[in-house]
Amino acid sequence: MKIKESSLFIQSSSLVDFKASNGYLGRFANRKSIVFGTVHGESDPSNIFNGDEMGLFWRLHPNKTYKAKEKLVRFGKANKERFTVFVAARMIGEKLPLAIIGKSDKPRNFNSIERLNISYFFYSNAWMTSEVFLKVLNDINKIMVSQKRFIFFFVDNCSSHPDNLKLSNVTVLFLASKYH
Template sequence: MKEKITGRDAAKGITKVSKQRPPVLGEVEKLLLLLIEQKQRAGDSVTKAIICEKVKALHADLLNQQPGTSADAEGFKASRRWFERFKTRSGIHSMVRHGEAASSNVAAAEEFATEFLEVMVSEHYLPQQVFNCDETGLFWKRMPKRTFITEEETSLPGHKPMKDRLSLLFCANASGDLKIKPLLVYHSENPRASKKHKANKEQLSVLWQSNRKAWVTRSLFVKWVNVVFGPAVKQYLVDNNLPLKAILLMDNAPAHPPGLEKDLLEDFNFIKVMFLLPNTTSKLQPMDQQVISNF
């Protein structure tokens, strides 16, 4: 490996070397680029987080092998600034493995936003009283979609993703100070790990439900509203001395049926349900504005 690093062609990969940078860092980046190439050939994903963790480990290892490098003893931070400069020096770039563009109706989104604001103003809703919920599928064994590849490559080999998935429903208010316990739907009611460790689902930070396809259905959604959402919102409004009224904003997915108010328990008839217009969720859905992706 040492011979590969020292003999690497500087015209490819690390192309710019600063005299102000510690020599050990240049060696680390050469080794890092070789590792990225290895993962690229293997079809593995290489994210920014992976690169930053790997470079810190490599830096520490090389320092241990070179006891005279006291100037680097404080440790290497792998900051955002370093990462951006490393991309420039090495020529690595980010690619999405696969993706699908979503259509959106911009005019309808703008019209709905105006109408929704009018409802909030005319009926005196505060951000604390406005809630949004949305589902997402979590392929919890799947590799990341995006990976960094070397400058010479323009494509990368495909890979067969793991398909073990579950569904999650997230919900929070517009002020961000109340995050409702999520709904989790898995294809197994009692997974092997749950049985082995005798897990108590009542103590989980999610409402665990199950069906064969791990989908959020109407019955499961209504149960979540009456068992989790309604009680949490009511207690929150009482604790904060807020009027007993709230808006639940969501898209018109099959699990979110029209007339949902009829399925609410009597204690929660203060909840007003509003639906986003079709093809506007990519523009308007709050949970799609990096909340789910950050999770």
Template structure:
């Protein structure tokens, strides 16, 4: 389209259209460099591009090694590169760090713990085998079971308040039970285990026998004996069931079959391979906290 039509279409002057077309290549390069960023902006030219390039290469290497990186570490590394290049006027300031992060779309991320230690090759190989392992089982007969602790009286650490007023500090609850969740591929849940003290004060007005399967342990943990008791009581209705388990010490590898087959996930891969660890248990806790409030 002609410059005249572009000016009419976008409601700008022809001089502005000419300036934009003249810098077309520059704008395209800048856009590609900022692709994927939530906040698009044009970055001013950096005086120490050699230091920036070396620091960016070093940062990418550290990320590939899953090294924990903080801003102060980036500043120190940039300072070392500047000294090696004899850039005497270089200052690794907080402003320089912020501009470095903005140029390369670097954000602060939460460390995911066990997921970082999972061998991706082992995990991928096991994923490929899942159709073979579940062959011959109906979706309603393929289960996964896992345990997680629940601080059942915990309250939020933040609250809404009038500006300027201090919030009263409350004592954090340490009352804990262990929740064991078991569900199948159809999304149906089996009876859960809730492990706690023999006479929990919070349930003093309830008939314990009316609650979901509740077993006791002084430390509110699931033990091998408790797990075996649950295995014996698990409803099977004479079905051929496949149960996926992680390698927790409370899951003994020699288990009674009772029309069940057991499949243990590879060691240290449950955070990636175990279905319950892909948000199911987290959502159960989230809904519980929502109802608690």
């Protein structure tokens, strides 16, 4: 892009008729890290969150390992014992309390769960359900109401995420599925 020669009047110096060449303006922009670019609309990354659940098979042995050449390694039957963790975080780092879904109503190793910053739910197969998802979103909404914040919350489009949600401070947006 060619910059036209411009005439600048500088009061603080003795220059009355200063003419900047294209080279002068280019070097000045380079020195001051000035670039030409598109102006985008407003955005507030402090109010954009993403949430997703994952299954954690905590007793499953790895299916690959280092072994002696030509030797067969066996661990026995694969243990499918799992729990589901729902993780939600802000675009620039703030993390919301974890939600864990297990099989047991009162797991023995969670007897001090109040000290942890998590919510625990139980379901027979430890999967996310619509009821649990609604409880988690209501908890997030309560946090945002107490902080007087209005947020966008992105989640994937799956059957356990109902789409008729009416929350005061959380707007749930569904990510497009690649299968639809």
